[in-house]
Amino acid sequence: KNEVEQSPQNLTAQEGEFITINCSYSVGISALHWLQQHPGGGIVSLFMLSSGKKKHGRLIATINIQEKHSSLHITASHPRDSAVYICAVGGNYGGSQGNLIFGKGTKLSVKP
Amino acid sequence: DTGVSQDPRHKITKRGQNVTFRCDPISEHNRLYWYRQTLGQGPEFLTYFQNEAQLEKSRLLSDRFSAERPKGSFSTLEIQRTEQGDSAMYLCASSHPPPTGRHYGYTFGSGTRLTVV
Numbered sequence: 001k002n003e004v005e006q007s008p009q010n011l012t013a014q015e016g017e018f019i020t021i022n023c024s025y026s027v028g029i030s031a032l033h034w035l036q037q038h039p040g041g042g043i044v045s046l047f048m049l050s051s052g053k054k055k056h057g058r059l060i061a062t063i064n065i066q067e068k069h070s071s072l073h074i075t076a077s078h079p080r081d082s083a084v085y086i087c088a089v090g091g092n093y094g095g096s097q098g099n100l101i102f103g104k105g106t107k108l109s110v111k112p
Numbered sequence: 113d114t115g116v117s118q119d120p121r122h123k124i125t126k127r128g129q130n131v132t133f134r135c136d137p138i139s140e141h142n143r144l145y146w147y148r149q150t151l152g153q154g155p156e157f158l159t160y161f162q163n164e165a166q167l168e169k170s171r172l173l174s175d176r177f178s179a180e181r182p183k184g185s186f187s188t189l190e191i192q193r194t195e196q197g198d199s200a201m202y203l204c205a206s207s208h209p210p211p212t213g214r215h216y217g218y219t220f221g222s223g224t225r226l227t228v229v
Contacts (some may be wrong), residue, residue: 004154029128031178033217033218035220040222041149041201041203041225042220042221042222042223043155043203043220043223044220045217045218045219045220048217056115085154086154087153087154099145099147099157099160099168100145100155100157100218101157102147102154102155102156103152103154104152104153104154105154
């Protein structure tokens, strides 16, 4: 079982729809990251959070530390939101302090 | 500062050849990370540096792989005797080192896509 699980793996939505991507993790963390990766490969950091909720434009990220679960929401989705969204966790686990553990990503396609 | 830069963006090489990639992190960032991403998968940790010291290496980093950060600034990742299984996107990221109990954000480069033919 992967330490970071995302769902769904693939998601197709119509423009304007509200989108939710989920992330569950099994390790102790100090922070959870939501990242966006476009087909060219580069990764952009969207959020880093360790508790509660953060909002940036049409994007909202929440985390429940007790349940080890986070969600990324996109309101009023647009075709330019089409990308792979990756959840990653970081912190002091297994003696490693230096790196992130990534989920496999959720491929989002928003149709006009 | 324009962020984390990686060079080259794409590399096609014949099996058995050696390749070297470069990463220039954000200048104020002490930590530099290398990750590998294969198609349809999330990135996997390879190694990281704090300044010039290589603090951790994944077991994914076989003896054909070597990484350096000689002056604590840019880093290079070399793969010797490349194999088709090495084909992947190689991502570099940098960050500040966190104080205990905290975690700072990462900045990623655009990656180097390696194709071994």
